[in-house]
Amino acid sequence: MTESFRADGVRVLITGGTSGLGAAMAVALLDAGATVAITGRDAGRAQVAAADLGLRAVGIGMDVRDEADVARGVDDAVASLGGLDVLVNNAGIGMRTVNPRFLTDPQPFWAVSPDGFRDLVATNLTGYFLVARAVVPRMVAAGAGRVVNVSMNHSTMNRAGFVPYGPARAGAEALARIMAADLAGTGVTANILLPGGATATGMIPDDFPPERRSALLDPAVMGAPIRWLCSPGAAGVHDERIVATEFAAWLAARSA
Numbered sequence: 116m117t118e119s120f121r122a123d124g125v126r127v128l129i130t131g132g133t134s135g136l137g138a139a140m141a142v143a144l145l146d147a148g149a150t151v152a153i154t155g156r157d158a159g160r161a162q163v164a165a166a167d168l169g170l171r172a173v174g175i176g177m178d179v180r181d182e183a184d185v186a187r188g189v190d191d192a193v194a195s196l197g198g199l200d201v202l203v204n205n206a207g208i209g210m211r212t213v214n215p216r217f218l219t220d221p222q223p224f225w226a227v228s229p230d231g232f233r234d235l236v237a238t239n240l241t242g243y244f245l246v247a248r249a250v251v252p253r254m255v256a257a258g259a260g261r262v263v264n265v266s267m268n269h270s271t272m273n274r275a276g277f278v279p280y281g282p283a284r285a286g287a288e289a290l291a292r293i294m295a296a297d298l299a300g301t302g303v304t305a306n307i308l309l310p311g312g313a314t315a316t317g318m319i320p321d322d323f324p325p326e327r328r329s330a331l332l333d334p335a336v337m338g339a340p341i342r343w344l345c346s347p348g349a350a351g352v353h354d355e356r357i358v359a360t361e362f363a364a365w366l367a368a369r370s371a
Contacts, residue, residue, distance in 0.1 A: 131206030179242030221276025
């Protein structure tokens, strides 16, 4: 690993870090020398996941849908790590929460339950807002900090049968762009990171055809770009949309 991909001593909060993309990013950052707090709705699960990651990881129970719980969880992360340098907004639930067979038997938007719609939007969109709202003022006051908002391919945002997941992620990406605009000149940067395709996580339904599973991306694809975004090499990088599968070429072009 080159020095530009080190993140020694960087204090990172990853929401939704107990599995999937969040867990993969936590592994990568710990390997790069960072200290990491991961969150999940279930405090016990978050603590077990952190214990599995090692001594520089801490697990915190936090429901990103709840303003008071977010405030308490962020306070816990700051106290545990001694501050925060980077927020990775990643917590989310997938289409299987409203339609377990969303890939093989997609349902139209009018068949989605209002409660299912509200819960997914509260997690995948409002959660990004609530956590950033609790973290960013601390960074602005310090004159430094980084926010990384995890997103997905634009094609999925308007795909048939993907209400409410597509609209929620589209909203989160628009929110990320506005965060960057609002933070311009503050010393705090905000960027977007996405895998670049469907990943082998718990969001994939159980009835996903086995012959197609080999085409799914390994969540570890997020490792190199998140290490770089938390490293000295990414100082000043702001309002970029980075696709993990294209990261090496993107970084080479940027360096050139």
